[in-house]
Amino acid sequence: MTAEIINGKALADELRNEMKVEVEELKKQGIYPHLTVVLVGDNPASKSYVNGKEKACRETGISSDLIELPTSITEEELLALIERLNQDSAVHGILVQLPLPTHIREQQIIETIHPNKDVDGFHPISIGRMMAGMNTFLPCTPFGIVTMLQSKHIPMEGKHAVIIGRSNIVGKPVGQLLLNENATVTYCHSRTKDLQQFTKQADILIVAVGKPNAIHANDIKEGATVIDVGINRLEDGSLTGDVDFESAKEKAAFITPVPRGVGPMTITMLLKNTIKAAEGLEKL
Numbered sequence: 001m002t003a004e005i006i007n008g009k010a011l012a013d014e015l016r017n018e019m020k021v022e023v024e025e026l027k028k029q030g031i032y033p034h035l036t037v038v039l040v041g042d043n044p045a046s047k048s049y050v051n052g053k054e055k056a057c058r059e060t061g062i063s064s065d066l067i068e069l070p071t072s073i074t075e076e077e078l079l080a081l082i083e084r085l086n087q088d089s090a091v092h093g094i095l096v097q098l099p100l101p102t103h104i105r106e107q108q109i110i111e112t113i114h115p116n117k118d119v120d121g122f123h124p125i126s127i128g129r130m131m132a133g134m135n136t137f138l139p140c141t142p143f144g145i146v147t148m149l150q151s152k153h154i155p156m157e158g159k160h161a162v163i164i165g166r167s168n169i170v171g172k173p174v175g176q177l178l179l180n181e182n183a184t185v186t187y188c189h190s191r192t193k194d195l196q197q198f199t200k201q202a203d204i205l206i207v208a209v210g211k212p213n214a215i216h217a218n219d220i221k222e223g224a225t226v227i228d229v230g231i232n233r234l235e236d237g238s239l240t241g242d243v244d245f246e247s248a249k250e251k252a253a254f255i256t257p258v259p260r261g262v263g264p265m266t267i268t269m270l271l272k273n274t275i276k277a278a279e280g281l282e283k284l
């Protein structure tokens with residue numbers, strides 16, 4: 001079997017074109033969606049992601065501004081900035097690019113963003129609403145993954161989804177979203193014993209470990225759907241995922257590539273959340 005490749009870039013382009021129309025409609029009603037992105041420090045990967053977010057906003061008709069701050073900024077100063085953005089009615093969405101320098105507590109920052117402007121879906125209120133299956137801002141990468149599965153009509157109900165990785169921004173929430181879709185969910189992580197016994201049972205395997213070639217064809221079940229969330233930069237500058245794509249694609253039914261897989265969907269779902277934020281709380 002050779003897998004069908006789920007092209008995240010193509011799906012992202014399609015969804016962004018649809019969103020362009022939604023934004024035009026909002027503007028006719030006098031609503032101008034606006035995202036403020038906050039970048040602390042000079043991490044090159046973060047800079048590149050933030051540039052990607054600004055470009056995507058521009059192309060969709062969403063206005064955005066980028067507040068760049070030096071690594072030396074204090075937590076107190078960053079909190080004060082967020083409080084100010086919370087009060088600014090022209091700002092619909094606030095996004096603080098992660099990771100932050102170690103002297104700033106990420107959780108403090110996340111919890112200070114008003115839940116109505118939490119377009120990253122990281123605030124505990126957004127997470128609680130997601131867990132309860134309520135309408136809320138969903139974290140962008142997990143939201144993008146479920147949207148990719150839906151776009152290919154891949155059934156989730158009753159399927160065994162195995163998640164490798166338990167980060168707050170990908171592993172934990174993607175498991176919750178799959179549970180909300182009635183999948184049976186197993187979480188695996190660095191302390192899991194005999195990982196392969198779990199991965200081989202997966203109808204849907206989500207790999208978010210941050211290690212190139214962590215999963216090979218012999219770790220997956222014939223006909224599985226394999227979603228690779230890894231973004232690993234190799235010495236030659238190229239990007240690779242966590243899955244050995246060449247071998248895995250011969251065994252899976254569906255597989256996502258890296259690049260042009262989950263990554264572009266992350267930014268697309270941010271646009272969706274920003275539009276939702278601009279539409280207002282009454283829709284939540």
Ligand SMILES: Nc1nc2c(c(=O)[nH]1)N[C@@H](CN(C=O)c1ccc(C(=O)N[C@@H](CCC(=O)O)C(=O)O)cc1)CN2
Pocket residue numbers: 048049050052095096097098099120140141169231239258259260261262263264265266267
């Ligand atoms: N506040 C947040 N910080 C971070 C998030 C997040 O959702 N919110 N996620 C990641 C990084 N990220 C977005 O911020 C992100 C990662 C990757 C991509 C992407 O499009 N990747 C491309 C390749 C890009 C390249 O060539 O480098 C792909 O996979 O095709 C977009 C966004 C951590 N921080």
